[in-house]
Amino acid sequence: MKTGQKWQLDMGDMKILPGPRPRTTKRPLWIIILVSMVSVFLICAYIYPPSGTAACYIFSSKGCKVITDWLPPIPAREYSDAEIASRIVIREILNTPFVTANTPKIAFLFLTPGSLPFEKLWDKFFHGHEGKFSVYVHASKEKPVHVSRYFSGRETHSNEVIWGKISMVDAERRLLANALHDPDNQHFVLLSDSCVPLHNFDYIYQYLINTNISYVDCFNDPGPHGNGRYSEHMLPEIQMKDFRKGAQWFSMKRQHALIVVADNLYYSKFRDYCKPGVEGHNCIADEHYLPTFFHMTDPGGIANWSITHVDWSERKWHPKSYGAQDVTYELLQNITSIDVSVHVTSDERKEVQRWPCLWNGVQRPCYLFARKFYPEALNNLLNLFSNYSSISA
Numbered sequence: 001m002k003t004g005q006k007w008q009l010d011m012g013d014m015k016i017l018p019g020p021r022p023r024t025t026k027r028p029l030w031i032i033i034l035v036s037m038v039s040v041f042l043i044c045a046y047i048y049p050p051s052g053t054a055a056c057y058i059f060s061s062k063g064c065k066v067i068t069d070w071l072p073p074i075p076a077r078e079y080s081d082a083e084i085a086s087r088i089v090i091r092e093i094l095n096t097p098f099v100t101a102n103t104p105k106i107a108f109l110f111l112t113p114g115s116l117p118f119e120k121l122w123d124k125f126f127h128g129h130e131g132k133f134s135v136y137v138h139a140s141k142e143k144p145v146h147v148s149r150y151f152s153g154r155e156t157h158s159n160e161v162i163w164g165k166i167s168m169v170d171a172e173r174r175l176l177a178n179a180l181h182d183p184d185n186q187h188f189v190l191l192s193d194s195c196v197p198l199h200n201f202d203y204i205y206q207y208l209i210n211t212n213i214s215y216v217d218c219f220n221d222p223g224p225h226g227n228g229r230y231s232e233h234m235l236p237e238i239q240m241k242d243f244r245k246g247a248q249w250f251s252m253k254r255q256h257a258l259i260v261v262a263d264n265l266y267y268s269k270f271r272d273y274c275k276p277g278v279e280g281h282n283c284i285a286d287e288h289y290l291p292t293f294f295h296m297t298d299p300g301g302i303a304n305w306s307i308t309h310v311d312w313s314e315r316k317w318h319p320k321s322y323g324a325q326d327v328t329y330e331l332l333q334n335i336t337s338i339d340v341s342v343h344v345t346s347d348e349r350k351e352v353q354r355w356p357c358l359w360n361g362v363q364r365p366c367y368l369f370a371r372k373f374y375p376e377a378l379n380n381l382l383n384l385f386s387n388y389s390s391i392s393a
């Protein structure tokens with residue numbers, strides 16, 4: 001950069017050099033001197049090209065690529081043994097296609113403190129689609145009481161989950177590991193007790209089985225609730241420029257579920273240095289680990305938005321929650337018609353980032369599920385389900 005600036009200064013000086021134009025007969029001589037100086041200059045510039053990018057277009061007949069090659073390469077950071085091992089494992093898993101001899105299934109992973117208030121709704125949703133899905137329940141507080149046969153006996157081993165702590169990520173990884181046992185599970189969706197489906201089963205199944213990306217929410221937030229939570233203890237593997245943020249409610253393809261379960265290197269950085277209150281940061285592991293991990297390992301493999309809708313528009317500490325009276329056909333129609341994802345940075349600029357929701361390159365509505373609904377909303381949801389779940393845009 002410095003060289004480039006100096007170069008421009010030199011160019012500026014050049015223009016001043018000739019001074020006031022003499023009106024005498026010596027004019028041709030002045031022109032000859034000037035032309036030769038410029039020529040010598042141009043030849044020199046061609047042989048010893050300046051490194052500034054603006055200048056290279058003017059002076060190199062071969063374009064800038066040649067000039068960048070000509071510069072000494074920037075030495076790459078030396079990777080640690082753990083990093084080299086991690087990179088090769090991740091690359092091999094990502095390059096392995098998984099095909100199942102049977103019908104591929106979607107694994108629905110429920111992260112809940114106890115009983116699931118919307119089991120009846122999910123029962124309606126799953127009914128008639130046996131063989132195309134599997135259910136896993138991680139109940140972190142108390143043993144759930146089930147009302148649907150699709151949920152009975154589907155609890156995995158569980159542990160206490162504290163919001164914002166690594167135990168949340170541990171529960172997610174535990175659910176993934178359990179669901180990976182079934183080779184027919186090709187796509188994995190994380191849901192909470194307050195989540196509801198926005199479409200019928202076939203719509204969601206086609207949407208997820210026919211995509212080759214994962215829906216992991218991920219954006220760059222330079223503000224206090226984004227990069228402000230970064231810790232330099234995460235160096236050298238995780239640099240601040242790679243630190244990302246996103247909602248935890250993911251859906252991911254099998255290769256991605258495997259690399260999450262296989263990862264120890266990046267996981268341990270978040271376990272040790274991303275904790276609420278550590279170094280004064282209020283770092284929430286489940287909002288940063290997966291977005292950062294995927295941004296570093298397979299950025300083109302994630303959608304960057306979550307397929308689970310939540311309404312933060314009130315800009316409060318918690319998102320909007322829907323009670324019975326809020327659940328109307330109009331509300332569900334509104335949510336299912338959104339086809340642009342929105343992220344807002346937490347710095348003073350409050351920059352709004354909008355991206356179209358692209359499914360295999362085509363813009364489509366973003367959301368398949370929504371939160372947060374109060375248990376009292378169940379009856380309205382059940383009454384409306386067959387109507388709203390058939391809205392297909």
Ligand SMILES: *[C@@H]1O[C@H](CO)[C@@H](O)[C@H](O)[C@H]1NC(C)=O
Binds near residue numbers: 212213301
């Ligand atoms: C997904 O598939 C499309 C079309 O086949 C392809 O262009 C794209 O690169 C694939 N993406 C990934 C992450 O594999």
Ligand SMILES: *[C@@H]1O[C@H](CO)[C@@H](O)[C@H](O)[C@H]1NC(C)=O
Binds near residue numbers: 213295299300
């Ligand atoms: C997600 O964002 C990354 C940059 O962080 C980009 O490379 C990738 O293409 C994005 N994914 C999609 C599906 O657009």
Ligand SMILES: *[C@@H]1O[C@H](CO)[C@@H](O)[C@H](O)[C@H]1NC(C)=O
Binds near residue numbers: 330331334
């Ligand atoms: C639905 O969206 C319209 C247009 O943005 C808005 O005026 C209306 O209040 C919304 N209704 C509900 C129930 O959210």
Ligand SMILES: *[C@@H]1O[C@H](CO)[C@@H](O)[C@H](O)[C@H]1NC(C)=O
Binds near residue numbers: 329387
């Ligand atoms: C549900 O759909 C039916 C048929 O399209 C319609 O008659 C009925 O009014 C709808 N119910 C609601 C609550 O929108």
